Amino acid sequence: MSEFVVPARKKPAEDGNVLTITPESAGWSYVGFQVYVLEPGQTYRCETGSRELCLVLLAGTANVKTANKHWAAIGGRQSVFERIPPYSVYIPSGDEVEVEAITHTELAVCSAPGEGTFEARLIGPDQVGVELRGYGHMERIIHNILPETEQADSLLVVEVFTPAGHWSSYPPHKHDRDALPDESLLEETYYYKVNPGYGFAVQRIYTDDGSLDVAVAPRDGEAVLVPRGYHPVSAPPGYDVYYLNVMAGPVRTWKFHNDPQHAWLFKARDS
Numbered sequence: 001m002s003e004f005v006v007p008a009r010k011k012p013a014e015d016g017n018v019l020t021i022t023p024e025s026a027g028w029s030y031v032g033f034q035v036y037v038l039e040p041g042q043t044y045r046c047e048t049g050s051r052e053l054c055l056v057l058l059a060g061t062a063n064v065k066t067a068n069k070h071w072a073a074i075g076g077r078q079s080v081f082e083r084i085p086p087y088s089v090y091i092p093s094g095d096e097v098e099v100e101a102i103t104h105t106e107l108a109v110c111s112a113p114g115e116g117t118f119e120a121r122l123i124g125p126d127q128v129g130v131e132l133r134g135y136g137h138m139e140r141i142i143h144n145i146l147p148e149t150e151q152a153d154s155l156l157v158v159e160v161f162t163p164a165g166h167w168s169s170y171p172p173h174k175h176d177r178d179a180l181p182d183e184s185l186l187e188e189t190y191y192y193k194v195n196p197g198y199g200f201a202v203q204r205i206y207t208d209d210g211s212l213d214v215a216v217a218p219r220d221g222e223a224v225l226v227p228r229g230y231h232p233v234s235a236p237p238g239y240d241v242y243y244l245n246v247m248a249g250p251v252r253t254w255k256f257h258n259d260p261q262h263a264w265l266f267k268a269r270d271s
Helices: 264-270
Strands: 017-021 032-038 043-047 051-059 061-066 070-075 088-091 096-101 105-113 121-123 129-133 140-146 156-162 176-179 183-185 187-195 202-206 213-216 223-226 240-248
Touching (some): 051 156, 061 088, 061 105, 088 140, 105 240
Antiparallel strands (some): 061 070, 129 140, 140 156, 187 223, 187 240, 202 213
């Protein structure tokens, strides 16, 4: 198993956890990510402490409450491959949360350092920006769950649907230098779902100087760490690929740098 791939548990833990990434386990400073699979009546609870959270209901329906707010029976999509925007909840640092599953529920818990600047809020499907990005075999669907235009201290959260035979995070780009206004430093996780579930995706992570150049084949339910470098993704023919991205860094802005060797692909679209 590559050091960049984080596998899922074969069976959920007693609390429903199937995958955990912490800044300590990833060897970085900002992004944390967990996935829980909850059965009806099962509950996820936590105190946010010094971190803000974005809970994404990947599938299922649940009740969610914080110290001061409550949302009943949110969710609804039964699979990410329905390609409809999810229900999510933003929770600031210094708060607490309880999620009670009504149906079989898959819950993503995205986290990063917080300052408690903003209140907890529901992010409904109608608040998620839907974007068709790329062209030809680079075309994919984007759901902007928590983009930089929406309130948060650190977190950026987006989900991407890459049709079979297509590429995404492509042409290759990176965001590993604190060099604004040209490029921002953002750690990033990719959480993968594949349809049919016995398939896989392919992701390359590489740097200009070649000090990092790996290719990994994440499977359904696995995550990939992107600490630095370009990181394009391919969906093999016959397999649709979904991933949930979580990004955070010292400044909450997404300014990326394209691999100059492949910049001609942008011009090709306009020719």
